[in-house]
Amino acid sequence: MTKKRARALPTIHRFPEVDSTQDAARALIDAGRAREGHIIVADVQRTGRGRYGREWRSPPGGLYATMILAARPLIAIEIGVAIVRALDVFDLRADLKWPNDIEVEGRKLAGTLIERVGDRLLVGIGVNLKEAPIPTAVSVKEIGATASRAELLLGIWQHLQGGSGSERLLDSYRGRSSTLGRRVRVTKESGRTIEGIAMDIDENGHLLVETEQRTEGIASGTCIHL
Numbered sequence: 309m310t311k312k313r314a315r316a317l318p319t320i321h322r323f324p325e326v327d328s329t330q331d332a333a334r335a336l337i338d339a340g341r342a343r344e345g346h347i348i349v350a351d352v353q354r355t356g357r358g359r360y361g362r363e364w365r366s367p368p369g370g371l372y373a374t375m376i377l378a379a380r381p382l383i384a385i386e387i388g389v390a391i392v393r394a395l396d397v398f399d400l401r402a403d404l405k406w407p408n409d410i411e412v413e414g415r416k417l418a419g420t421l422i423e424r425v426g427d428r429l430l431v432g433i434g435v436n437l438k439e440a441p442i443p444t445a446v447s448v449k450e451i452g453a454t455a456s457r458a459e460l461l462l463g464i465w466q467h468l469q470g471g472s473g474s475e476r477l478l479d480s481y482r483g484r485s486s487t488l489g490r491r492v493r494v495t496k497e498s499g500r501t502i503e504g505i506a507m508d509i510d511e512n513g514h515l516l517v518e519t520e521q522r523t524e525g526i527a528s529g530t531c532i533h534l
């Protein structure tokens with residue numbers, strides 16, 4: 309019988325404080341100290357950021373990390389599914405709001421930021437463990453759950469090593485989506501706004517919105533549930 313090979317553990321770079329784990333990852337890559345399979349973790353981010361350069365407040369006690377991964381399709385879908393599955397272990401049921409928010413009862417618990425450096429991806433993760441930094445957010449502690457930062461990070465990493473097929477991955481995302489079936493307003497990067505019913509996620513991870521005129525596929529944008 310062939311023994312099942314254990315999943316390799318990542319190399320972790322820990323910092324008490326950084327501007328952002330994304331910027332720290334870039335600096336470590338440039339210095340030849342970090343590569344694919346490494347994770348950068350910080351206790352505090354001074355200037356953490358989300359999509360479109362928005363501020364991501366990072367008080368002490370949260371999980372702030374950047375994973376360096378090989379470029380692959382559907383990573384935005386994959387990281388969302390990995391986070392909610394890792395949270396399941398702590399008896400914490402979270403949903404996925406397209407494109408990259410993890411929510412509990414409509415309040416933001418975690419978010420992701422994906423940037424590219426050559427053929428590698430910097431997959432940033434922020435999870436509110438002890439404190440919700442803004443009124444529309446929520447923390448694991450506020451929900452009444454307890455999650456170890458180290459165990460949660462390792463759980464997310466392990467789920468990313470699973471290698472699920474794309475259709476199975478998309479089905480998992482659809483099953484945890486709080487967006488599908490809802491009326492939404494999506495503002496694209498161009499500023500154009502689309503309003504309609506969120507019908508599905510296609511094979512590219514695009515949100516399919518049925519408007520009064522037609523069904524539109526949206527690759528990225530800011531989504532509001534109406």
